[in-house]
Amino acid sequence: MAVAAAFAQVTAGATAMGQAVDVLDAGSLLAAFGALGVAVVLFAETGLLVGFFLPGDSLLFTAGLLCAPGAGGAVHLALPQVLLAAAAGTLAGSQTGYWLGRRGGRALLARSRARKLHEGAARAEEYLARYGHAKAIVLARFVPIVRTVLNPLAGALHVPARTFTLWQITGGLLWTLGLTLAGYALGSSVPNVDRYLLPLVALVVAVSLTPIALEVLRARRRPATSDPEEQHP
Numbered sequence: 414m415a416v417a418a419a420f421a422q423v424t425a426g427a428t429a430m431g432q433a434v435d436v437l438d439a440g441s442l443l444a445a446f447g448a449l450g451v452a453v454v455l456f457a458e459t460g461l462l463v464g465f466f467l468p469g470d471s472l473l474f475t476a477g478l479l480c481a482p483g484a485g486g487a488v489h490l491a492l493p494q495v496l497l498a499a500a501a502g503t504l505a506g507s508q509t510g511y512w513l514g515r516r517g518g519r520a521l522l523a524r525s526r527a528r529k530l531h532e533g534a535a536r537a538e539e540y541l542a543r544y545g546h547a548k549a550i551v552l553a554r555f556v557p558i559v560r561t562v563l564n565p566l567a568g569a570l571h572v573p574a575r576t577f578t579l580w581q582i583t584g585g586l587l588w589t590l591g592l593t594l595a596g597y598a599l600g601s602s603v604p605n606v607d608r609y610l611l612p613l614v615a616l617v618v619a620v621s622l623t624p625i626a627l628e629v630l631r632a633r634r635r636p637a638t639s640d641p642e643e644q645h646p
Contacts, residue, residue, distance in 0.1 A: 439468050439475040440488075448494040451476055452502035455589070458561055460506030460513075462522065465530055465561040473499060473589060477596020492597055499589035503554075507564045507581040514568025522565070533558035537566050546572050551584035560588075 442450045454472055457464030476499070480492040522534055537559050540549035546567070553563040567577050 439472040442468075442472060443476055443479060443490065444488050448476070448490055448498040451495055452498035455499060455502035456506035456509070458506065459503050459564060459585075460509035462510075462525060462530060462561060462565065464506075465527070465533065465558045469503075469560070470557065470592060473592035474596040477593040477598075478600040480593075480597050481600025492593075495593055496590060499593055500586060503585045503589050504582055507585060508578065510561070510564030511568040511572075511574070511577050511581070514565030515571070517565070517569075519569050522562070529558055530562065533562040534566060537563035538570075541567070541570065541572075546576050547580045550577060550580040551587065554584040554588035 442454060446453070451472060454464075454467050455469055458467040458469045476490055476495045477492075479488050479490045480495055522530070525531070536556070537549075537553060540553055540559065540563065543549070544552060550563065550567065550572075553559045564581070
């Protein structure tokens with residue numbers, strides 16, 4: 414009953430009595446598990462290939478909102494706990510993903526039939542080739558699916574462990590602390606911000622998907638721009 418009531422507050426009055434926790438909904442996860450849920454979800458999203466669908470961006474932003482003094486409702490989180498849980502989950506997850514890649518190589522990815530996962534692997538490999546190890550590892554944190562696949566891929570490609578560790582810590586802290594504090598800042602400056610939780614989370618999700626949309630558009634334009642050159646050498 415307590416979980417259902419908290420979930421109802423987070424989702425702006427939606428009825429949640431008797432409903433199971435929705436792992437794709439940031440509000441549901443936070444209402445049920447609090448800061449611990451942040452650590453577990455980020456570990457799975459960054460360390461295990463099966464976690465590529467989890468809502469990392471929206472979870473961090475929502476957690477920050479619910480830490481703000483102006484956020485009402487039954488769900489209120491402590492900012493230090495959320496920051497610590499977010500950093501620990503994502504850093505441990507990324508390091509786990511890297512070592513799984515070192516041990517299992519590309520065989521881990523080959524076992525999956527998820528098309529989005531394979532597309533993410535192609536983008537992750539492109540990032541490593543285009544930007545180099547340091548920049549790619551940091552940038553990947555801000556791109557859904559790519560941040561899941563790049564860690565084991567870096568291990569499979571034998572990116573030096575020291576290089577990977579240094580830059581995954583840098584990128585991981587920028588991503589987790591940045592999004593959480595952004596949510597906290599907004600929640601502290603807007604009264605009763607929890608009333609606008611769903612639209613704000615939808616906006617964060619849309620922004621986080623922008624890099625993927627841009628990559629899809631570029632991929633579609635490449636054949637169209639290359640055909641005339643092939644026909645008129």
